[in-house]
Amino acid sequence: MDTIKNILNKIIELFCIGIMGIMTLLVSWQVFTRYFFNKPSAITEQLSQYLFVWLVLYGAAYVFGKREHMKISFIRDRVPNKIGILFDFIQEIIIAFFALSIMVYGGFLSTMRQMVQMDASLQIPIGVVYSAIPISGVFIIFYSLYNLINISKKKI
Template sequence: MDIKSFLDKKLEEWVLIISLIILVLIVFVQVLSRYFLNYSFAWSEEIARYILIWVAWISVSYSIRRQEHLRIEFLKDRFSPTVQKYIELVVLILWFLFAIFLAIEGTNVILGIQSSGQTSPSIGMPMWIAYLAIPVGGLLMTIRLIQQVYFLFRGNKRGGI
C-alpha cells in the first residue's frame, strides 16, 4: 500500500485503533489500581477524557469517508436517482459549510485559550491541545466532504471502499 492510499483510507482508522487501545489500557489500569491497591492515579481520568474527545472528532471524519454516518434517507429515497444526487449535493454543501465553521471558530477558540495560558488541572497540559480536536476535526471533515462530492459525481457510491 502506497503512502497516498494509506493517508486516504487507513490513517484515521489506525489513529482511532491506537487511541482506543491506549484509552482502554489507561482505564483498565485505573480500575485495577483502585480495586486492588486502593490507589487512584490523578492523571488517568483526565487523559482518558482528552483521548475520548479526540477519538470522537476523528471518528466523524472516518465515518464520512466510509459513508457510515447516521442519516435519515426516507425522504430522499422517494425521488429519482438524478434528484437524489442533487439532494445529496445540497446536504454535502451544507455539511461542508458547517465543517468550515467548526474549523474557523475552533481555531479562534484555541487562539483565545492559548493566549490565556490555561492548563489542565491534573497533568498541566496546555488546554489548547485538547481543544485542538475541534478545528482538526472540522478540517478533516472538510477534506472528506470534498471527497464525497467527487465520489458523488464520479458515480462511486461507497467512495472507493
C-alpha cells in the same frame, strides 16, 4: 484523490486504534489503583477523558469519510435519481459549510483561546485537547469535497 483518501483513512484508522489501546490501558490502571491501592490516579482519569474526546471526533470524521454515518434517506429514496443526486450534493455542501465555519474556524478560535489555560493534573494547555475540533473539521471538509467530486461523476 482516491489515493489521498485511502492514506488519510489508514492514518485516522491507526490513530483511533492506538487511542483505543491507550485508553484501555489507562482505564485498566485506573481501576487497578482504585480497588487495590485505594488511591485512584487522577492523571490516568483525565488523560483517558481527553483521549475519548479525540477518539469521538476523529472517529466521526473517519466514519463520515467512509459514508457509513447515520443518515435519514426517507425523502431521498422517494424521489427520482437525479433529484436524489441533487439532494446528496446539497447535503455535502451543507456539511462542508458546517465543518468549515463551526469546526475549523470556531474550533481554531476556541483552541487558541484555551492555549493559555493549563490542565491541573496533566499540566498541558487545554487548547491541545480542543485542537481535535478544527483538525477533524479539516478531515470532514476533505471528505465532503471528495464526495462532491464523486457525486458529480455519479460514482456514489
